[in-house]
Amino acid sequence: MEVVKLPGVQPRFQVIKDSITQAIRKREYLPDDQIPTEFELAEKFQVSRMTANRAVRELVAEGLLVRHQGLGTFVTPLKVESPLLEIRNIADEIHERRNIYSNERYELKQIEADKKLAGLLGVNSGDPLYYSLMVHKENGFPLQLAERYVNATLVPDYIEQDFSRKTPSEYLSELFPLSEIEHIVEAVMPDRQEQDLLDISANTPCLLVNRRTWSMNNLISYARLVHPGNLYRLSSRSKI
Amino acid sequence: MEVVKLPGVQPRFQVIKDSITQAIRKREYLPDDQIPTEFELAEKFQVSRMTANRAVRELVAEGLLVRHQGLGTFVTPLKVESPLLEIRNIADEIHERRNIYSNERYELKQIEADKKLAGLLGVNSGDPLYYSLMVHKENGFPLQLAERYVNATLVPDYIEQDFSRKTPSEYLSELFPLSEIEHIVEAVMPDRQEQDLLDISANTPCLLVNRRTWSMNNLISYARLVHPGNLYRLSSRSKI
DNA sequence: TGTCTATAATTGTATATACAAATGCTGGAA
DNA sequence: TTCCAGCATTTGTATATACAATTATAGACA
Numbered sequence: 001m002e003v004v005k006l007p008g009v010q011p012r013f014q015v016i017k018d019s020i021t022q023a024i025r026k027r028e029y030l031p032d033d034q035i036p037t038e039f040e041l042a043e044k045f046q047v048s049r050m051t052a053n054r055a056v057r058e059l060v061a062e063g064l065l066v067r068h069q070g071l072g073t074f075v076t077p078l079k080v081e082s083p084l085l086e087i088r089n090i091a092d093e094i095h096e097r098r099n100i101y102s103n104e105r106y107e108l109k110q111i112e113a114d115k116k117l118a119g120l121l122g123v124n125s126g127d128p129l130y131y132s133l134m135v136h137k138e139n140g141f142p143l144q145l146a147e148r149y150v151n152a153t154l155v156p157d158y159i160e161q162d163f164s165r166k167t168p169s170e171y172l173s174e175l176f177p178l179s180e181i182e183h184i185v186e187a188v189m190p191d192r193q194e195q196d197l198l199d200i201s202a203n204t205p206c207l208l209v210n211r212r213t214w215s216m217n218n219l220i221s222y223a224r225l226v227h228p229g230n231l232y233r234l235s236s237r238s239k240i
Numbered sequence: 241m242e243v244v245k246l247p248g249v250q251p252r253f254q255v256i257k258d259s260i261t262q263a264i265r266k267r268e269y270l271p272d273d274q275i276p277t278e279f280e281l282a283e284k285f286q287v288s289r290m291t292a293n294r295a296v297r298e299l300v301a302e303g304l305l306v307r308h309q310g311l312g313t314f315v316t317p318l319k320v321e322s323p324l325l326e327i328r329n330i331a332d333e334i335h336e337r338r339n340i341y342s343n344e345r346y347e348l349k350q351i352e353a354d355k356k357l358a359g360l361l362g363v364n365s366g367d368p369l370y371y372s373l374m375v376h377k378e379n380g381f382p383l384q385l386a387e388r389y390v391n392a393t394l395v396p397d398y399i400e401q402d403f404s405r406k407t408p409s410e411y412l413s414e415l416f417p418l419s420e421i422e423h424i425v426e427a428v429m430p431d432r433q434e435q436d437l438l439d440i441s442a443n444t445p446c447l448l449v450n451r452r453t454w455s456m457n458n459l460i461s462y463a464r465l466v467h468p469g470n471l472y473r474l475s476s477r478s479k480i
Numbered sequence: 481t482g483t484c485t486a487t488a489a490t491t492g493t494a495t496a497t498a499c500a501a502a503t504g505c506t507g508g509a510a
Numbered sequence: 511t512t513c514c515a516g517c518a519t520t521t522g523t524a525t526a527t528a529c530a531a532t533t534a535t536a537g538a539c540a
Contacts, residue, residue, distance in 0.1 A: 011523060037490060048525045053491080061301060069491045070533030187427040187445035187467075205427040205445035227427075251493060277520060288495045293521080309521045310503030 012047050016055035019045075024064060024075055034072045035065065106197070107133040110152060110159060120212065121151055122219045128152035130159050132168060135197050142198045145226040154218055168221075176215035184210040190226065200228050252287050256295035259285075264304060264315055274312045275305065346437070347373040350392060350399060360452065361391055362459045368392035370399050372408060375437050382438045385466040394458055409453075409463075416455035424450040430466065440468050 010018070023029050036044065041052035056073055059065045067073045111131045118125045129149050136144040148168050150158045154176075161171050186208045195202055209225040250258070263269050276284065281292035296313055299305045307313045351371045358365045369389050376384040388408050390398045394416075401411050426448045435442055449465040 013523080039490080048527095050526085051524060053493095054523090057492090058301070061298070067491065068533080069531065070489070072490065185425060185447065187447040189443070189445050203429070203443070205429050207425065207427040207447075253493080279520080290496085291494060293523095294493090297522090307521065308503075309501060310519070312520065 012045065013051050013055040013058070016041060016045050016047070016052060017059055020055070020059060021064065029075045031075050033075045035075065037072060106135065107131065108159060108163070111149075113149075117149055117222070120222045121149060123151060123153070130155070132163070134163065134168075142200075143227065145194055145197050147224040148221055149223075150221045151219065154220060169223075172213070172221060176213075176218070176220050182210075182212045182214075186210070188226075190228075194226055198226065198228055204228055252285065253291050253295040253298070256281060256285050256287070256292060257299055260295070260299060261304065269315045271315050273315045275315065277312060346375065347371065348399060348403075351389075353389075357389055357462070360462045361389060363391060363393075370395070372398075372403070374403065374408075376407075382440075383467065385434055385437050387464040388461055389463075390461045391459065394460060408461075412453070412461060416453075416458070416460050426450070428466075430468075434466055438466065438468055444468055 020029075020035060023035075029035055035056075038049050038052045038056060041047075041055070042049045045052065056065060056067070060067055060073075064076055065073050066076050109131055111129050113121065113123050113125055113127045113129050115125050117123075117129060118127065121129065123129075130152050132146075132148045132150075134146050135142050136146060146168075150168075150172070152158070155172070158168075158171070161168075163171070188206055188208045190198065190200060190202070190204065190206050194200075194206070195204075198206075200206075207227045209223075209227070211223045211225060213220050213223075260269075260275060263275075269275055275296075278289050278292045278296060281287075281295070282289045285292065296305060296307070300307055300313075304316055305313050306316050349371055351369050353361065353363050353365055353367045353369050355365050357369060358367065361369065363369075370392050372386075372388045372390075374386050375382050376386060386408070390408075390412070392398070395412070398408075398411070401408075403411070428446050428448045430438065430440060430442070430444060430446050434440075434446070435444075438446075440446075447467045449463075449467070451463045451465060453460050453463075
């Protein structure tokens, strides 16, 4: 028998959290506004004070609220948003510099999402993904090792593309206008395959850029981009 | 009468949190290791299960632990696992997390710009600069080594500040409203001093963030920020 | 008037208890 | 042997209760 898991009831503290979060988003509570006390919340949602306390305490931990003992709970005052890193597509940059560019496609295949990939791409384990691995070079020197995982359900034609003329990101951005992008940058040591493909030694530190892209709230792709640390720099400069 | 506020006793759930955190940092618990159950923690620390529960629950929220109902609680497997939870901003935003934060000022002095620094800060060789070196820590563990070079002509009072209460960037941004900022990120291996100050081994790759800030077209400061690669991630997510 | 004090309001922590939910295991039934 | 039911373990949530700590304020007092 096929068992469909229904969403199920939310915990009561979660209901309170969502309610407060929504109210803040809808500007019903403005920054610095006082929100109801634990007693009032407990009354309103018909829960114990401890449950209201947990809801509020977690929202404080998440930075939405601040509390002052003896005074009350308030919406966190606005803070300056810090500038975010704008990381451009390496292929675009190489193109613009008009150097001799090549990408070598080593692999392009369909796989099944394991647990980790499923989490990263917001699909279920076992769902189909397309995987591609390629090395971007400039004047013959490897600059980037790019592994991409693409939601095969959303982009069924990905696997038939010819990526020697158009890079994966060019293809994807034409089909799926980019609405959101996430970059997470780490410093890592290259594994054996990465050493070989990038032609570097085992003790060359590398920049690892994890990039996920969304298009209209669909999570389209996850890319794992490895750059030899001594060859490449991520740069951003922005006016505020 | 002058009343001196003593540190006071820590809440019991905090004691448990610290104990677990320390054990993880000292590698007494390794990634994927199971930690004691709530019941065992309650027994060990002589508290109720709810108190142990709160300690563990908060550590889960902070990403150190993962729990599986019916199975137990485990040290979070090495990074990459939870990109959805780990959204950390650049450098000084450590502050905003309400963890125990400290910076240790190791040096603060006036120097003369050499050729390289002169280029970076847009001054002439020999011009006066202020140099500061400090280590930012969270819960006692080094997260960032920060070296700053500040244009002494533009910010003559920099050298007299007490940076134990206010970070250099907080001080600078109050005095000089930020109009432009540049980040250049590299992967590097730590030198000897960096290993010592960050308490890492020679083969821990690091993220080096070079940051320059401008205020009304004046180049105010250049900072060289080193983060252990396995501890820190630069993350950005932006809607387009 | 100015100052101190008691009090109310609110959050902070701690506990005992109860039951629900998820997981792995074991032992018995088919 | 295979499968399934039930059990033990562990986490997840909810509550009532208690007392501590912090802050503002109203009222007493000099």
